[in-house]
Amino acid sequence: MGWLQLKRKATVLPLHTVATTEENCHPAHIECVVISTAQTLQYPLLPEDVPDTELPYIPATTVLDRTLRNGRLWIVVDDIIYDCTDFVFEHPGGSTVIKSFEGKDCTWQFWRFHTREHMRDYGRALRVGRTKGVKNPYKEPPRYVGLRKMGFADDDW
Numbered sequence: 766m767g768w769l770q771l772k773r774k775a776t777v778l779p780l781h782t783v784a785t786t787e788e789n790c791h792p793a794h795i796e797c798v799v800i801s802t803a804q805t806l807q808y809p810l811l812p813e814d815v816p817d818t819e820l821p822y823i824p825a826t827t828v829l830d831r832t833l834r835n836g837r838l839w840i841v842v843d844d845i846i847y848d849c850t851d852f853v854f855e856h857p858g859g860s861t862v863i864k865s866f867e868g869k870d871c872t873w874q875f876w877r878f879h880t881r882e883h884m885r886d887y888g889r890a891l892r893v894g895r896t897k898g899v900k901n902p903y904k905e906p907p908r909y910v911g912l913r914k915m916g917f918a919d920d921d922w
């Protein structure tokens with residue numbers, strides 16, 4: 766699993782404030798959120814009862830661009846953007862793995878290590894928006910195929 770050995774040094778700024786301006790908003794996306802200058806972020810970032818489908822749409826170009834997202838550490842799972850800027854320091858799986866997916870999709874990797882309950886209890890409060898077209902840098906390896914099904918396990922072990 767090449768992505769687990771990733772040694773790329775992430776340049777994550779430990780920003781606790783954001784300075785988003787109207788210019789950062791893509792005019793094609795009317796739902797684009799504007800956060801007022803130097804606002805301290807509080808978790809949950811958006812009310813947890815807002816369904817994923819009603820989260821503000823943030824274009825992939827914003828997710829990919831570090832400046833447009835104000836240096837925030839965003840990752841994408843199932844087309845939902847999670848702000849891990851602060852959470853990364855508390856992540857039980859360590860900070861390196863999250864930093865290595867900054868501005869990227871990591872859906873299949875995420876679901877290899879977490880359950881829906883993990884997402885509900887820890888991830889939901891980190892949601893900042895929904896997006897489309899953010900790429901996962903690694904192709905998902907084929908999943909385990911039962912040996913029995915393939916006819917390689919004739920004996921009864």
Ligand code: HEM
Nearest residue numbers: 840847849857858862863866871874875878883887888891
């Ligand atoms: C929304 C972002 C994330 C949240 C809320 C989150 C949450 C968690 C939680 C709650 C645990 C502890 C699980 C347990 O106690 O059983 C955990 C462990 C872990 N996470 Fe994450 N995680 C996030 C992102 C990621 C990403 C992007 C990766 C890698 C692709 C990752 C890899 C891991 C690993 C390797 C562990 C340790 C698993 C183990 O010890 O068995 N996490 N995470």
